[in-house]
Amino acid sequence: MMHPMVEAADRVLRVLQAFGPHERDVSLGDLAQRVGLPKSSVHRLLVTLVGHGFVERDPSTRRYRLGVRLFELGSTVIHERGLHSAAHPVLEELSASTGETCHLAILSGLEAVYVYKVDGNSSITMSSRVGGRAPCHATSIGKVLTAWVGEDVLRQLRGHRLRAYTDRTITSARALEAELARVREQGYALDLEELEEGLRCVAAPVRDGSGRVVAALGIAGPRRRFQDGHLDRVVPPVVQAAARLSRNLGYVEVGAVPAAV
Template structure:
């Protein structure tokens, strides 16, 4: 059993070696990133290819379609996305900005859906990608309505600096979250990426617990971002009513 567990952990470390922007990696790159001997990586890659978790390319290896298929079977985010999509599309049409839906995973947010604005790329995030909670409007919208223990965990992990404007003082973050609770709107003012402003609002289920957040983001001024807040809040209230039904 220990050997099986060890093999599984090593195989998963190969999959985890892929990062945003990695279309494919060589066997050597995979082994180095996973901290495995090349011979071990070669053996495990063979198993993963047979299971379709990895696919061979002319120049290396890439993640396989089996992972894509399984990802779409994860129930909660998929069901949330299906319910939220009409509201996201309305918000996208109204604002003509990039619209995001995200859930919490540990002390990060994971993007469940992203509707891109024409001619205004948002390169630092993608559906299925993750960012820290403390420097994103989506994360702050969720964190503000989560149990205090989660904020303690976020602070204990260190408030990683993403840009010069990232909040790194725990007291400043607590003050910011108190303001989020007052207005039910959270902002990211170039805290996750310079030039980007984001406006987010929380989503609640029938128990009144925060389950996700919705946002609008773009290369816009702070005043423009604030003008988008009513549309984001309206979408979050309507969607929360749907989730509570």
């Protein structure tokens, strides 16, 4: 017979493992059925997990998804393999060639979460940090991450108050949808001082072997170095770096000829 504390821990782990790898969110009923526990018991476990950031609850749909706290705890593993290790040489090279700060971010709810950062060699220090969050509507990495998501996330964006961080921040759902359509069409996103005065950014999508956008790769710098003419020179290296990282993750662009073995 299990010790009560061990049994409680076992139940928590069973709930976390009940989230499927390809599911964006899951209902309480489905989770209860998968772990073989009453809905009331699973609900109590979920309340605790939500409180600690291991699970997130969408108040509009009442469905649950894994929280970014799991990433933060698993950062040691990610540091050694997967997306992090694949991104390391790409971001280091991009930062070295441009002299600017480079980021890699993933989507969590309606926010981007930084999972990797390489500081540039300039005197400007970015306030961003690994594990930190940024609003999707006001950042280039956030726009990239939401441009290719499903309708459920877009629906949340439409009903979400878009906070103005500067006088350039997009604050209407209609304007944001038009911006995301432009991002999909051109293959990259810009942040022209929409989150912070004097800071400009460029980002492009990173895809996995299935073609799904799993991260955004971005570069940031001060306005004086990111004037319009310089932005035109920065965009291609960012797009190329994101494409290189995508290839490292197994993505093969449609129409591309695989390299000979």
